[in-house]
Amino acid sequence: MYGFEAHIAANKAKTFWVITGFIAFMGALGWLAGYLIDPELAYFVLAACVIFAIFGTGLAYWNSHSIITAMVNARPANPNVYLEKYYIDTIEGLVLACGLPAIPKAYVIESDALNAFATGRDPEHSLIGVTTGLLQALDRQELEGVIAHEMSHIYNRDILLMGIAAVLVGGVAMFCHLMIRILQFGGGRGGRDRDRDSGGGAGGILVLLAIVFIILAPIFANLLNLLLSRKREYLADATAVKLTRNPDGLINALSKISRNNVPMPFVEQELSALFIEHPMHGDRAESGLAAAFATHPPIHERIEALKSM
Secondary structure (H helix, E strand, C coil), rough: CCCCHHHHHHHHHHHHHHHHHHHHHHHHHHHHHHHHHHHHHHHHHHHHHHHHHHHHHHHHHHHHHHHHHHHHHEEEEECCCHHHHHHHHHHHHHHHHHHHCCCEEEEEECCCCCCEEEEEEEEEECCCCCCCHHHHHHCCHHHHHHHHHHHHHHHHCCCHHHHHHHHHHHHHHHHHHHHHHHHHCCCHHHHHHHHHHHHCCCCHHHHHHHHHHHHHHHHHHHHHHHHHHHHEEEEEHHHHHHHHCCHHHHHHHHHHHCCCCCCCCCCHHHHHHHCCCCCCCCCCCCCCCHHHHHCCCHHHHHHHHHCCC
């Protein structure tokens, strides 16, 4: 479809490197955490973290869709509700148009926000979720444009990459939070005793670097999410237009989304890249550092790109 085979292959390769990098990253975190608690525990904690990372990646691969739908309070769409039945029918119609091998499941989030997401490990095990606010606010062509955008992520295999990245970023954040709590309650006596015995030399520098690394690790993990997410939105927008042959539908939908300022505070930060727009921010006139570190390109730039097609 539309010559995106290279992009699909690149996403598969990125998924492999994200998983490999996560295992290595957790191993390094484990060694540093063990070193801070007690140097004799460093390699034991390293091994435990590598095992945890392998288990976590397997869980993320096979069950990321279940984990994510639970985290965002999404439920299966109800075919007995008119708007949700129309939503289900729209998904089925677009599947016929794009040739996906299976129909993504339809999910709904009870929220007045205007947003949507897609997740799963492959087209045969995928789902699309939208908010009730989106179903109520968009007309037929606009809803079709948003669903086509999300279906493009499924076709391009973005969903596996971003779903795994989201779950793994959450794992890094939880581990680092746990380690910081342990250190706050005196779990780092081994590192401090060694620092005192060594007179604050190389051992003290290593302890300081370890603490800084553990504090900054969640930021590094979120930067990974950022690097993976921004370009995929432009590509999904373009693919959606080629699928529906109607840029106005998605353009008008994005315009409505940008004017809706209802946040989704129940969506964790690591999941924000999965959504068509950041769950906590509308179209902001960001510039400089804020724009560079945003998980989504500004909606007005996406609209201009669609108008130029």
